[in-house]
Amino acid sequence: MARFIFITGGVVSSLGKGLMAASLAALLQARGYRVRIRKFDPYLNVDPGTMSPYQHGEVYVTDDGAETDLDLGHYERFTGVASRQSDNITSGRIYKTIIERERRGDYLGATVQVIPHVTDAIKTFARAETDDLDFVLCEIGGTVGDIESLPFIEAIRQLKNEVGRGQAISIHTTLVPYIAAAGELKTKPTQHSVRELAALGVQPDVLVCRCEHPLPASERAKIALFCNVPASAVIPALDAKSIYAVPLQYHGEGLDTEVLRAFGIEPEGSLDLTRWQKIVHALTNPEGEVTVGVVGKYVGLQDAYKSLNEALVHGGIANRVKVNIRWIDAELFEGNKGEIAGQLEPCDAILVPGAFGERGAEGKIESVRFAREREIPYFGICFGMQMACIEGARDLAGIETASSTEFGPTEEPVVGLITEWMGRDGLEKRQASGDMGGTMRLGAYTAALTGNSVVASIYGTDSISERHRHRYEVNTGYKDALEKGGLVFSGMSPDGTLPEIVERPDHPWFVGVQFHPELKSKPFDPHPLFASFIAAAVKQSRLV
Numbered sequence: 001m002a003r004f005i006f007i008t009g010g011v012v013s014s015l016g017k018g019l020m021a022a023s024l025a026a027l028l029q030a031r032g033y034r035v036r037i038r039k040f041d042p043y044l045n046v047d048p049g050t051m052s053p054y055q056h057g058e059v060y061v062t063d064d065g066a067e068t069d070l071d072l073g074h075y076e077r078f079t080g081v082a083s084r085q086s087d088n089i090t091s092g093r094i095y096k097t098i099i100e101r102e103r104r105g106d107y108l109g110a111t112v113q114v115i116p117h118v119t120d121a122i123k124t125f126a127r128a129e130t131d132d133l134d135f136v137l138c139e140i141g142g143t144v145g146d147i148e149s150l151p152f153i154e155a156i157r158q159l160k161n162e163v164g165r166g167q168a169i170s171i172h173t174t175l176v177p178y179i180a181a182a183g184e185l186k187t188k189p190t191q192h193s194v195r196e197l198a199a200l201g202v203q204p205d206v207l208v209c210r211c212e213h214p215l216p217a218s219e220r221a222k223i224a225l226f227c228n229v230p231a232s233a234v235i236p237a238l239d240a241k242s243i244y245a246v247p248l249q250y251h252g253e254g255l256d257t258e259v260l261r262a263f264g265i266e267p268e269g270s271l272d273l274t275r276w277q278k279i280v281h282a283l284t285n286p287e288g289e290v291t292v293g294v295v296g297k298y299v300g301l302q303d304a305y306k307s308l309n310e311a312l313v314h315g316g317i318a319n320r321v322k323v324n325i326r327w328i329d330a331e332l333f334e335g336n337k338g339e340i341a342g343q344l345e346p347c348d349a350i351l352v353p354g355a356f357g358e359r360g361a362e363g364k365i366e367s368v369r370f371a372r373e374r375e376i377p378y379f380g381i382c383f384g385m386q387m388a389c390i391e392g393a394r395d396l397a398g399i400e401t402a403s404s405t406e407f408g409p410t411e412e413p414v415v416g417l418i419t420e421w422m423g424r425d426g427l428e429k430r431q432a433s434g435d436m437g438g439t440m441r442l443g444a445y446t447a448a449l450t451g452n453s454v455v456a457s458i459y460g461t462d463s464i465s466e467r468h469r470h471r472y473e474v475n476t477g478y479k480d481a482l483e484k485g486g487l488v489f490s491g492m493s494p495d496g497t498l499p500e501i502v503e504r505p506d507h508p509w510f511v512g513v514q515f516h517p518e519l520k521s522k523p524f525d526p527h528p529l530f531a532s533f534i535a536a537a538v539k540q541s542r543l544v
């Protein structure tokens with residue numbers, strides 16, 4: 001039976017619980033264990049798909065088409081284990097299921113309550129599909145003390161008891177703040193937070209203490225004394241230079257050893273961390289640097305582009321260069337040509353990422369034009385591909401009013417709503433007036449690449465599977481006109497109905513993809529498109 005590791009957070013949010021979970025899973029994996037990480041989100045949205053990226057950061061999409069929390073991206077990048085719908089649950093999804101069952105009459109007249117119905121649903125979720133695993137790590141979103149997270153804490157209390165001794169442990173992440181005026185690290189917030197968790201019936205076995213200064217042995221001993229854990233299980237977590245240095249750092253502080261000991265497992269032998277050492281070495285010893293201009297919409301919050309940011313870093317690892325990202329607000333360019341050259345000229349490559357809605361679209365089209373005319377490498381992702389097609393239609397195919405129906409009615413819908421497509425479970429149909437949540441073309445779909453295309457040589461194959469999240473699609477009715485303008489459709493859905501990739505063979509590097517390759521890139525396995533794009537940026541940097 002799989003063992004459970006429950007991860008909670010205390011004192012404040014943003015302590016890097018997700019990164020800790022991902023790093024611990026990677027360390028356990030390096031010891032030969034099979035792992036999976038799950039995220040419990042206490043908010044009432046059914047999934048984060050309808051939330052603004054400013055509220056919630058990026059929506060991470062899984063192969064099976066779930067729109068999930070961005071922490072699942074970390075989990076996948078650190079472990080290589082593909083996340084699934086069954087790895088992320090929200091209070092909203094739980095309540096939706098329970099209320100639907102209640103309406104159907106499934107509860108046979110019972111009063112439906114948080115305990116047992118909600119807590120049972122949480123436990124069922126935690127235990128589902130775990131037979132082939134050694135460890136399941138369950139991260140509870142939010143901070144202990146939040147009203148929303150109470151049913152989750154109660155469920156882990158029950159589960160710990162049900163699975164029995166040695167089968168489940170709990171890790172609590174806290175903050176040990178440094179008070180500059182006193183020159184001291186303070187353990188009181190940690191003591192209070194552990195007391196709060198213990199009052200809910202969950203005694204942590206390991207404490208991960210985020211701190212900006214090294215935690216002296218005396219403070220470690222004090223935390224151990226007041227919080228009822230061995231001093232060796234008080235793990236200091238100082239800020240790391242790179243997120244990819246975090247697994248090595250936690251290993252150095254004994255996290256994986258303490259976790260195994262808490263299960264009564266005496267760690268044997270050493271673990272192979274060369275994968276992580278190589279990544280950190282490449283990041284700390286770059287042989288050059290490039291600047292990529294990302295022309296986007298949510299540039300004020302980089303969490304909105306988490307996977308993209310990481311995939312660019314991975315492209316840098318593949319080419320042994322540091323990638324500087326210049327985040328540019330597309331709206332700056334609207335009606336301001338001088339601004340475009342000022343912002344984009346210093347860039348060795350330009351990328352327009354995924355987006356929704358009209359705001360900033362014209363600025364993105366201007367960026368495509370700039371990259372095309374100046375022969376600067378251009379990478380268009382989802383919305384960025386659609387804007388590349390609109391630019392091509394307007395400037396090279398003479399379709400001056402080319403637009404997307406996402407922006408309102410248009411005579412020239414070069415990009416239009418997809419109303420029908422072959423889904424994983426049969427034909428999917430949509431209407432303009434349908435629900436917003438969970439109704440896009442989501443998850444992994446196969447694309448067939450043209451044999452002699454640029455992308456086929458980048459991927460080294462003519463059949464790929466990539467993750468999607470979009471409602472609109474380049475209209476094949478304009479394929480001939482766009483191809484006459486030099487934009488080649490080099491990737492299509494296997495039935496030939498949906499364009500997946502466009503490229504300009506007459507340009508140093510110009511690729512637009514309808515999917516999100518950034519979601520599958522890993523530090524130890526950089527995505528081929530990002531590796532190739534950064535290689536093109538390196539070439540460009542040597543030209544100018």
Ligand code: GLN
Pocket residue numbers: 353354355356357381382383384406469470471472473
């Ligand atoms: N808004 C566009 C669509 O729905 C692009 C989506 C995206 O970039 N992820 O098709």
